[in-house]
Amino acid sequence: MELIRDVVKTMRARPLIECAQCGGRIYIPEWSECLEGGRVRHLWQCEACGYAFETTVRFAEPVEA
Numbered sequence: 001m002e003l004i005r006d007v008v009k010t011m012r013a014r015p016l017i018e019c020a021q022c023g024g025r026i027y028i029p030e031w032s033e034c035l036e037g038g039r040v041r042h043l044w045q046c047e048a049c050g051y052a053f054e055t056t057v058r059f060a061e062p063v064e065a
């Protein structure tokens with residue numbers, strides 16, 4: 001049972017997003033790309049309806065004075 005618990009923990013740590021079109025859950029981005037300024041762009045594609053979209057996540061970084 002340890003193995004199952006570990007798998008669940010791993011899945012929770014992954015990016016998770018809902019399809020904007022059908023509301024289906026998407027667990028793994030099709031593509032991830034690091035951008036300038038500490039941003040990461042994810043490309044998502046819904047398996048249920050085929051809808052594809054992008055999100056951009058920006059990680060907080062110290063502001064230089």
Ligand SMILES: [Zn+2]
Pocket residue numbers: 019020021022023024046047048049050051
């Ligand atoms: Zn969908």
